[in-house]
Amino acid sequence: MIVLDNEGRFLDVNPAARKMLNLPTKDLSGHLIETELSNLPDLIRIYREGKDAICEVAFKSNEILNYYEVSFTQVKNSNKEFIGWLLQIYDITERKVAEEIIKHAAFHDPLTGLPNRNYFQVLFSKELAYAKLRSDELTVAFLDLDDFKIINDTWGHTAGDRVLCEVAERLKRTLRESDIITRMGGDEYVIVFPHIGNDETIEKIGIKIQETLKQSIDFQDISVQINASIGFSVFPRDADNIEDLLEKADKAMYRVKDSNKNNFFTNTE
Numbered sequence: 001m002i003v004l005d006n007e008g009r010f011l012d013v014n015p016a017a018r019k020m021l022n023l024p025t026k027d028l029s030g031h032l033i034e035t036e037l038s039n040l041p042d043l044i045r046i047y048r049e050g051k052d053a054i055c056e057v058a059f060k061s062n063e064i065l066n067y068y069e070v071s072f073t074q075v076k077n078s079n080k081e082f083i084g085w086l087l088q089i090y091d092i093t094e095r096k097v098a099e100e101i102i103k104h105a106a107f108h109d110p111l112t113g114l115p116n117r118n119y120f121q122v123l124f125s126k127e128l129a130y131a132k133l134r135s136d137e138l139t140v141a142f143l144d145l146d147d148f149k150i151i152n153d154t155w156g157h158t159a160g161d162r163v164l165c166e167v168a169e170r171l172k173r174t175l176r177e178s179d180i181i182t183r184m185g186g187d188e189y190v191i192v193f194p195h196i197g198n199d200e201t202i203e204k205i206g207i208k209i210q211e212t213l214k215q216s217i218d219f220q221d222i223s224v225q226i227n228a229s230i231g232f233s234v235f236p237r238d239a240d241n242i243e244d245l246l247e248k249a250d251k252a253m254y255r256v257k258d259s260n261k262n263n264f265f266t267n268t269e
Contacts (some may be wrong), residue, residue: 003075003086008033008047011084020068020089022061023215043070045083066108067096109183111161112168120182120190125241127180127194131235137197138235142249143209144257145187146227155222166217174212175205190246197234206230237248 003012007066010028017023021037028036034044039059046055051138053155054071069092075084107119131138145167152160162185171181171189193205209230217224231252 001089002033002085004033004087006082006084006086008085010036017087017089020066020091022059028061046070048074058096065093066091067093112165112183114168114181114183116182117184120184121242123180123182124192127192128235128242131194132240136195137237139193139196139202139205140233140235140245140249141191142231142233142246142253143189143191143208143228144253146229148187148226148256151224151226155188155224159219159222159224162219162257163217163226167213167226167228170212171209174208188253190249197237200234202234206232211258229253231256 001014002010002017005011010031010033013023013028018025021040023036033047037043040057043057044053044054052073052114053069054069056069058065058067060066069090071073071085071088071090073088074082075086077083107116107122108114109116127138128134145163147159148163151163161252164183168181168183168190175181175191176193180194182190182192184190196202196205210228213226213228214224217226231249231254233239233245233248233252235245238248
């Protein structure tokens with residue numbers, strides 16, 4: 001707990017509050033909250049609003065991110081005159097961490113850690129809205145591993161899972177941080193490339209992905225060679241909505257499957 005006077009000066013700070021907010025051990029009596037807690041702008045903002053409120057603050061202490069809920073309550077005398085503030089601080093780190101774990105599980109593929117199909121819809125919708133607003137282009141890639149069933153049938157699902165995870169890691173290392181990489185299920189991945197629509201650039205991307213995937217995956221006494229078929233579609237050239245862009249990229253990918261695999265096509269080819 002922290003007690004302030006009506007001008008925001010510290011009157012009392014208990015040991016728990018000092019530890020939670022990493023306050024100095026010196027006597028803070030008479031010091032202003034805006035000075036001593038200037039590293040917590042959200043808390044200061046709530047204080048300046050001058051009314052009872054609850055806020056959440058987060059900051060690092062010893063390289064550990066902690067979350068706290070802080071309640072502001074006005075203190076009044078027997079004549080109901082405002083004389084100060086009572087701040088009550090609750091450590092909610094465990095709750096926030098649990099919420100983040102649940103949120104991550106709901107929106108990410110449990111095997112590869114990539115965004116899942118549901119989260120893809122959210123991320124893609126945002127990027128498509130930005131592209132429309134800015135009259136920009138974006139490219140969608142539909143990637144399917146070639147003959148993945150053979151890997152599962154020959155070496156088992158553990159080996160298959162290892163391959164799926166390695167593909168995800170290679171895509172993340174190879175592509176830009178701004179690119180959205182999603183595992184849609186099975187051995188299918190969809191990638192969204194913001195600000196890209198030029199065929200020459202798309203060809204370079206296709207070659208780059210093929211190059212990084214063709215390197216064998218070695219683990220234990222197994223060496224797995226993988227290839228992928230990739231289809232591309234471009235907004236706004238090929239379609240102006242998520243469903244049609246995905247469908248056209250998917251059709252382009254199946255054209256590759258019908259043409260000896262291990263290659264890439266754009267929708268217009």
